Amino acid sequence: MYYGQNCVDESPKILLYGYGNPGRKDDGLGPVLVDEIEQWIIRQGIRNVSVDSNYQLNIEDAYTIQDYDIILFMDASIEDIDEYIITRVIPSDKVNYTMHSVSPSFVLHLCNTIYRKVPSTFLLHIKGYAFDLQEGLTDGARKNMEAASDFLKGLLQDQDRLLDNIEPFCSINGFTG
Amino acid sequence: MGQKLTIEPVTRVEGHGKVTIHLDDEHNVVQTRLHIVEFRGFERFIQGRPYWEAPVLVQRLCGICPVSHHLAAAKALDVIVGAGPDNISPTAEKMRRLMHYGQFFQSHSLHFFHLASPDLLFGIDADPARRNVIQVAKDFKELAVQGVMMRKFGQEIIEATAGKKIHGTGAIPGGINKCLTIEEKMRFLIGKDPLNIDQMITWAQGALELFKDYHKKNKDLIDNFARFPSSHLSLVRKDGALDIYHGVIRAVDADGKRILHDVDYQDYLDYIAEEVKSWSYMKFPYLRALGRQEGWYTVGPLARLNTCDFIPTPLAQKELEIFRAYTGGKPNNMSMHMHWARLIETLHAAEMIKQLLNDPDILEGELVRKGSKTIEGVGLIEAPRGTLFHHYRINKDDQIEMANLIVSTTNNNTPMNTAVELVAKANMNGHEKITEGMLNAVETAIRAYDPCLSCATHALGKMPLEITLYNAAEEVIDVLRSELRG
Numbered sequence: 309m310y311y312g313q314n315c316v317d318e319s320p321k322i323l324l325y326g327y328g329n330p331g332r333k334d335d336g337l338g339p340v341l342v343d344e345i346e347q348w349i350i351r352q353g354i355r356n357v358s359v360d361s362n363y364q365l366n367i368e369d370a371y372t373i374q375d376y377d378i379i380l381f382m383d384a385s386i387e388d389i390d391e392y393i394i395t396r397v398i399p400s401d402k403v404n405y406t407m408h409s410v411s412p413s414f415v416l417h418l419c420n421t422i423y424r425k426v427p428s429t430f431l432l433h434i435k436g437y438a439f440d441l442q443e444g445l446t447d448g449a450r451k452n453m454e455a456a457s458d459f460l461k462g463l464l465q466d467q468d469r470l471l472d473n474i475e476p477f478c479s480i481n482g483f484t485g
Numbered sequence: 486m487g488q489k490l491t492i493e494p495v496t497r498v499e500g501h502g503k504v505t506i507h508l509d510d511e512h513n514v515v516q517t518r519l520h521i522v523e524f525r526g527f528e529r530f531i532q533g534r535p536y537w538e539a540p541v542l543v544q545r546l547c548g549i550c551p552v553s554h555h556l557a558a559a560k561a562l563d564v565i566v567g568a569g570p571d572n573i574s575p576t577a578e579k580m581r582r583l584m585h586y587g588q589f590f591q592s593h594s595l596h597f598f599h600l601a602s603p604d605l606l607f608g609i610d611a612d613p614a615r616r617n618v619i620q621v622a623k624d625f626k627e628l629a630v631q632g633v634m635m636r637k638f639g640q641e642i643i644e645a646t647a648g649k650k651i652h653g654t655g656a657i658p659g660g661i662n663k664c665l666t667i668e669e670k671m672r673f674l675i676g677k678d679p680l681n682i683d684q685m686i687t688w689a690q691g692a693l694e695l696f697k698d699y700h701k702k703n704k705d706l707i708d709n710f711a712r713f714p715s716s717h718l719s720l721v722r723k724d725g726a727l728d729i730y731h732g733v734i735r736a737v738d739a740d741g742k743r744i745l746h747d748v749d750y751q752d753y754l755d756y757i758a759e760e761v762k763s764w765s766y767m768k769f770p771y772l773r774a775l776g777r778q779e780g781w782y783t784v785g786p787l788a789r790l791n792t793c794d795f796i797p798t799p800l801a802q803k804e805l806e807i808f809r810a811y812t813g814g815k816p817n818n819m820s821m822h823m824h825w826a827r828l829i830e831t832l833h834a835a836e837m838i839k840q841l842l843n844d845p846d847i848l849e850g851e852l853v854r855k856g857s858k859t860i861e862g863v864g865l866i867e868a869p870r871g872t873l874f875h876h877y878r879i880n881k882d883d884q885i886e887m888a889n890l891i892v893s894t895t896n897n898n899t900p901m902n903t904a905v906e907l908v909a910k911a912n913m914n915g916h917e918k919i920t921e922g923m924l925n926a927v928e929t930a931i932r933a934y935d936p937c938l939s940c941a942t943h944a945l946g947k948m949p950l951e952i953t954l955y956n957a958a959e960e961v962i963d964v965l966r967s968e969l970r971g
Contacts, residue, residue: 330651331545339651362650363551367599367618368637401619414619421622422629441530441545 319356319467320377324460325369326361328384334436334449338382341434341453345460354464365410370418374425378470380460381412384449385433392456396478397429430474432456504927506909513914517906519898519931520765528888536562536879537658539888543875544652546890549937552588552643553868553893555656556581556730557875560864562658565879567856569659570731570751570864576850577660582730583841584646584655585866589729589834590685591639592869593786593827596935597692598632601824605699609706609929610922628695631688634679635831641680642838645669660853667848674842682839686800689832693804696828711820711904711930714739716772716781717788718896720867721747725794727801727833729867735792736772736782741816744772750865753874759891769898770891781899784871785934786826791816798840801833820904823933868893870935894936904930 324345326338339361346359360372365381373379381397399417410418412431420426434456436449445453463470507516527546534542539558544551559581563569573581603616606625614620622629640650645665647653655661675681679688700707718736722728725735725747734753736745745756759768760777771780782788790809796802808817808829817826841847864875871893878887894901908930912923 329545331542363549366636367595367633368640371633371637401614401617417619418622418629418633421619422626422633441527443545 320470321375322357322378322380322464322467322470323373323376324357324359324380324382325365325373326359326382327363327365329363331441331443333438333440333442334384334445335439336443337384337434337436337445337449337453340445341382341432341457341460344453344457348457348461349464352465356467357464365412365415367410367415367418369410369415370422373415373427373429374419374423376427379416379427379429380432381429382432382434382456383412384436384439386436386439387433389433389435391452392432392434392459393481394430394432394459394474394477395481396474397431399426428471430478432460504905504931506913506927508913511915512917514906514909517902517909517927518764519902519905528890531885531888533884533886535883536565536877536885537883539877539885540656540658541652541654543890550588550592550868550870551653552584552647553866553873554875555647555653556585557864557866557868557873558877559656559658560731560866561862561875561877562864563660564751564862564864565859565877566658567858568854569862572854572856573660574851574854576664576846577852577854578731579841579844579846580646580661580664581656583665583838583847584643584653585730586834586837586841587639587642587646589639589869590689590831590838591636591643592935593831593834594632594635594639594689594692596869597696597824597828597831598628598635600932600935602628602632604925604929604932605696605824609926610920613921613925616925631691635685635688638673638680638682638685642673645673657853659855660851662852664849664852665842665847670842670848673838682835682842686832686835686839689828689835690800693825693828693832696825697807700825707821708819710926711908711933712818713820713903713907714818715783715900715903716744716775717791717816718745718772718782718784719789719792719872720750720865721793722797723747726797727789727793727795727805727830728797729789729830731866734865734872737792737816739816739818741791741814744774750874751863753863753865753876757874757891759895765898767895767898768891770896771899782896783900784893784896785823785869786830787817787820787823788871789867790826790829796829796833798833798836800836801829804829804832820900820930820933823935827935870894870937871896892937894934897934897936901931901934901936904933 324342326342328335328338330336330339342359342361349357397412397416399420400413401417416426416429435452438446463473466473503520505518506514509515531542539562540555543554543558546554560569563573599618602621603618606621607616644650647655648663655663673682716736716738720728720732721735722732733747734745734750735747738744748756756773757770758773759770761768771777772782790805796805808825861878866873873893874891876889877885880886905927908926912926913919
């Protein structure tokens with residue numbers, strides 16, 4: 309869904325992109341957060357932010373992201389983190405894909421290789437706990453998602469300093485490459 | 486001292502799979518196995534749920550081919566609600582077909598451009614740092630752009646017909662819940678360059694020419710790599726045409742002799758059984774008529790082109806004639822020709838999409854039909870990677886009390902194991918050092934089948950690639966992790 313038709317020219321075009329399978333419990337953290345944020349964006353009347361979601365990232369997302377200035381990917385994580393972390397995504401040609409999905413850094417690298425564009429890209433890692441075949445997030449994951457959502461809303465409400473505001477978090481957490 | 490080599494999980498194969506290769510003291514391959522950690526609890530999970538939820542529920546099984554599961558479930562439930570298997574409305578059938586051909590188009594395109602082309606363009610034993618789609622994008626930019634846009638086009642067809650990208654709801658028991666809008670139809674027909682169907686057909690033809698040209702220059706590899714005799718099974722239309730959505734089951738042996746004569750898939754259990762083996766979670770299906778040892782079969786693009794009599798679209802039919810002539814009309818048992826068959830199907834899918842977009846039935850018509858309810862139904866569909874069975878029985882409270890699924894990759898279990906064994910022996914026997922090229926040869930054989938290992942869970946940090954080398958005493962003597970391979 310794109311809300312940018314009436315955006316002010318100088319506003320950066322921002323894409324929030326959650327990925328994962330909502331039919332596998334906490335794997336759906338990304339798409340569920342996108343659904344929630346989408347409603348909030350509409351209510352706030354924010355016009356330069358688009359949202360998208362899918363089961364997984366894939367090569368066509370290189371085309372999707374080339375049209376934006378800032379990308380915020382959102383995914384479930386089983387890393388050793390608390391509620392969530394955010395990292396800057398750097399292009400990488402590392403072959404870390406499986407047969408039918410690719411990583412954010414791979415998408416970014418492909419975007420650069422084909423379209424010569426490298427939007428500022430970040431990955432919001434949200435801690436999940438269970439990934440079996442059931443709809444719905446665990447209580448812990450929902451709590452983490454709400455914390456991540458508050459963080460995201462804070463960023464989007466102060467867009468002039470969005471990149472400046474993300475940077476300290478990324479400095480702590482490093483890169484996703 | 487003998488060695489055991491483990492490749493885990495297989496790169497560029499979805500889900501959790503590993504290959505173990507046992508070497509004797511002379512470094513000869515003595516046993517190979519493709520182990521697949523397939524989720525088998527899904528059938529139990531669906532039990533007790535209202536039957537009408539199944540077409541959406543089953544999409545949880547797989548984030549790779551949710552459309553196939555969605556449609557197979559809907560077809561089984563058509564029978565239960567009294568509308569099937571042959572009586573849903575023309576509008577419903579055509580919308581479902583459009584969704585399905587969209588899926589075929591994107592899935593086959595992804596496989597060729599993203600997974601197969603690096604091996605073909607750079608060579609199976611090329612440096613793994615170069616043998617990937619990024620290098621394709623650098624060295625063959627136009628080809629990479631085509632792959633991206635073909636995949637995107639197919640995905641957009643799915644979104645327009647299924648209603649949304651995740652957990653689509655387009656197909657429901659007895660029909661569909663929406664038609665295509667005129668705007669959607671025109672966008673796909675004459676949309677902004679390059680996202681229109683004529684461009685897709687042109688690119689599909691270009692991909693085929695690329696493969697055929699490569700084949701001419703690399704006949705030995707393409708014809709003899711993982712070549713072995715196999716039976717083949719697929720759906721065909723009642724008149725023998727290639728049909729990936731509906732029809733009857735046909736199987737032929739390696740010489741083309743019919744084994745299954747166009748049987749009704751509602752009776753599949755009369756013809757097909759599944760064997761369990763201690764070392765794999767994935768079952769081994771076989772044709773009852775031939776027994777456990779001889780009854781295994783191949784499904785997927787190669788099988789479909791081996792079983793059908795013709796392709797009902799002109800450009801793909803022309804290509805089928807060339808494909809058939811190469812083996813003198815006999816079934817094609819060359820694993821790498823799976824890529825050729827897949828590209829012919831890609832072209833067919835594009836032609837069918839165009840045909841369906843020009844059909845007025847997709848814009849309006851009867852959406853749902855229902856009749857006398859029954860308690861049991863089977864849905865069969867050709868998923869991109871092969872024949873997919875969904876079988877449900879409901880109780881008096883409309884809850885599913887039995888579900889049985891045989892997925893495409895399960896059908897290909899024995900052929901994939903056979904291919905792994907052949908390639909491992911051909912490439913590794915007698916070699917003291919196992920090279921990256923040898924390992925990739927094994928993976929190339931598996932990738933030809935485009936397996937989907939039923940795992941859409943991909944949370945960050947969850948799927949490292951690890952290759953472990955054991956000696957006969959099961960001591961780890963070498964470990965390769967994913968970052969070392971890329």
